[in-house]
Amino acid sequence: MISFTSFPSEPGLVQIHETTRHHPSVLDDMDVDDAGNDLSDKRLTYPGETLTSSHAFMRGHGTYIENEEVIASVAGIVERVNKLVTVRPLRTRLFVRYNPEIGDLVVGRITEVQPRRWKVDANGRQDAVLMLSSVNLPGGVQRRKLESDELQMRNFFEEGDLLVAEVQAFFSDGAMSLHTRSLRYGKLRNGQLVSIPPILVRRLKSHFVSLPCGVDLILGLNGYIWVSKHVKQNEQEGEEGFDAAAVYSNQNDEIDASTRNAIGRVSNIIRVLASRCVPLTDIILLEAYDWTMEQDGGVNDLLQDDVSSALVAAIQGRG
Amino acid sequence: MGSRVEVLNDHGYRSDGRRQFELRDIGIDLSQQNFADGSAIISHGLTQVLVSVLGPREAKSRSQTIHDRANINVELNVAAFSTGERRRRSKNDKRILEMAAAIRSTFEPVIQTNLFPRSQIDIYVQVLQQDGGVLQTCINGTTLALINAGIPLNDFACAITCGAHSTSPLLDLSLLEENDLPHMTIAMLPKTGRVTLVTMETRLHVDRFEELLGLALEAGNVLHEEMKLAIDKRSRTLVAAMKITWPGVGEDLVEKDFDH
Numbered sequence: 001m002i003s004f005t006s007f008p009s010e011p012g013l014v015q016i017h018e019t020t021r022h023h024p025s026v027l028d029d030m031d032v033d034d035a036g037n038d039l040s041d042k043r044l045t046y047p048g049e050t051l052t053s054s055h056a057f058m059r060g061h062g063t064y065i066e067n068e069e070v071i072a073s074v075a076g077i078v079e080r081v082n083k084l085v086t087v088r089p090l091r092t093r094l095f096v097r098y099n100p101e102i103g104d105l106v107v108g109r110i111t112e113v114q115p116r117r118w119k120v121d122a123n124g125r126q127d128a129v130l131m132l133s134s135v136n137l138p139g140g141v142q143r144r145k146l147e148s149d150e151l152q153m154r155n156f157f158e159e160g161d162l163l164v165a166e167v168q169a170f171f172s173d174g175a176m177s178l179h180t181r182s183l184r185y186g187k188l189r190n191g192q193l194v195s196i197p198p199i200l201v202r203r204l205k206s207h208f209v210s211l212p213c214g215v216d217l218i219l220g221l222n223g224y225i226w227v228s229k230h231v232k233q234n235e236q237e238g239e240e241g242f243d244a245a246a247v248y249s250n251q252n253d254e255i256d257a258s259t260r261n262a263i264g265r266v267s268n269i270i271r272v273l274a275s276r277c278v279p280l281t282d283i284i285l286l287e288a289y290d291w292t293m294e295q296d297g298g299v300n301d302l303l304q305d306d307v308s309s310a311l312v313a314a315i316q317g318r319g
Numbered sequence: 320m321g322s323r324v325e326v327l328n329d330h331g332y333r334s335d336g337r338r339q340f341e342l343r344d345i346g347i348d349l350s351q352q353n354f355a356d357g358s359a360i361i362s363h364g365l366t367q368v369l370v371s372v373l374g375p376r377e378a379k380s381r382s383q384t385i386h387d388r389a390n391i392n393v394e395l396n397v398a399a400f401s402t403g404e405r406r407r408r409s410k411n412d413k414r415i416l417e418m419a420a421a422i423r424s425t426f427e428p429v430i431q432t433n434l435f436p437r438s439q440i441d442i443y444v445q446v447l448q449q450d451g452g453v454l455q456t457c458i459n460g461t462t463l464a465l466i467n468a469g470i471p472l473n474d475f476a477c478a479i480t481c482g483a484h485s486t487s488p489l490l491d492l493s494l495l496e497e498n499d500l501p502h503m504t505i506a507m508l509p510k511t512g513r514v515t516l517v518t519m520e521t522r523l524h525v526d527r528f529e530e531l532l533g534l535a536l537e538a539g540n541v542l543h544e545e546m547k548l549a550i551d552k553r554s555r556t557l558v559a560a561m562k563i564t565w566p567g568v569g570e571d572l573v574e575k576d577f578d579h
Contacts, residue, residue, distance in 0.1 A: 071473075111377075
């Protein structure tokens with residue numbers, strides 16, 4: 001087991017910075033006096049600061065090598081694992097962009113239809129790619145995709161459609177390739193999309209969650225969350241009563257008022273939790289839902305500051 | 320012509336009471352602006368600029384994607400109320416486009432664009448107040464916003480305006496001085512002392528150039544210290560906030576990164 005330790009900060013130096021300013025030449029002298037170039041006294045860094053020599057250490061993320069020196073390229077916390085030096089950037093929004101890994105479940109939106117592929121916005125650095133060859137044909141027929149399939153790609157997915165997929169592979173430039181070759185993946189309907197910082201979505205055994213209030217959730221690891229009406233197991237597309245057209249249907253089912261209410265409530269809970277940086281799991285969501293039902297407030301009341309504070313306090317109290 | 324303002328009087332003071340090499344007051348605000356991934360408001364004296372950085376993200380058009388690195392897109396907008404000049408400058412005004420291009424070329428060697436192939440980094444610059452040294456303020460603000468957004472940079476880019484009043488050099492010119500004196504704007508990388516931008520709109524005597532350049536580099540180092548302090552303060556606030564609202568966030572992140 002590897003253990004991770006951060007470097008201890010040096011309180012004395014900080015106070016000097018807080019109170020007085022010096023001419024650069026004077027500052028240089030001070031650094032020499034404090035023998036500050038040893039890696040072990042640095043904790044917070046900024047771009048362009050020399051961390052250590054590249055002979056003794058390896059460069060990790062957030063650093064680069066020039067003139068045999070490891071230099072920080074982002075502002076953040078210096079971390080060291082044995083010989084590897086990394087800098088973890090500090091940002092107001094924690095890791096806004098999603099860093100994909102193979103096998104991740106993501107929710108995305110089609111942005112473009114191209115020859116034999118769709119471009120999907122999945123909150124990453126670049127749009128993801130969904131190849132025509134990695135989707136299921138309606139009816140679940142297994143065969144090579146023909147030219148006729150290519151011509152009717154818009155019948156499967158159109159610009160603006162939402163879908164759930166899995167990360168299959170990466171291209172050489174780092175773009176991710178998705179696939180929907182499972183009965184659980186495919187086009188989304190009967191619900192609402194909520195977007196939160198990707199870091200708040202924890203890895204779970206299953207990212208398909210069914211809440212007892214008649215709401216289904218898909219927790220995309222890219223921070224896109226799909227909240228929708230519950231579909232009974234045996235009515236799921238692709239199961240017994242398989243309906244070929246329904247897989248790529250654009251038509252919502254009939255959703256009654258109480259389900260709409262529940263969907264709205266769950267969406268608002270997710271927004272509130274995300275705004276307070278509470279990581280999302282099915283258990284926390286369930287507790288939060290029960291709490292809001294006990295409070296007997298409307299769906300909109302949740303977004304008020306005092307109610308949301310009380311909700312977060314209640315969750316953290318129980319957890 | 321009426322009364323004239325002395326740019327530099329016999330006692331060595333400038334029209335706003337500064338000495339020759341004195342810089343104007345610097346104000347830096349790095350707090351989060353609405354939709355930006357990183358943003359900064361910076362003021363040099365009365366010149367104030369808001370910079371927002373978005374990305375790296377998918378490029379808007381195919382023509383803008385570069386297969387091996389990120390494209391840097393700079394959009395500059397000058398608020399109509401920011402200037403005393405009663406003339407509306409549109410977004411496509413030649414001067415504004417040129418200034419945006421200057422900012423872009425300043426940051427091309429600074430941002431590590433090769434880490435983000437086929438994506439785009441958008442830099443939106445909004446000039447809020449103008450009192451000389453607009454380009455310098457835009458560049459310094461962009462550096463801070465990029466750092467705030469967590470985009471990897473080789474170094475800070477510190478910019479400063481300098482001019483010559485007959486034989487005496489002046490630093491960080493105000494609008495009044497800028498109108499009267501030959502001047503230039505310089506952007507430098509403090510770590511290596513390299514210069515990424517030198518731009519002049521007026522004629523400057525070649526004998527003055529060397530002295531001005533040396534002074535500008537020194538002033539760049541001073542600005543670097545100020546910007547470092549602001550970044551350091553911001554980092555400390557963020558670390559403190561993370562510890563309170565979300566205990567144990569650090570350990571968790573590290574584990575996540577190394578699992579695979």
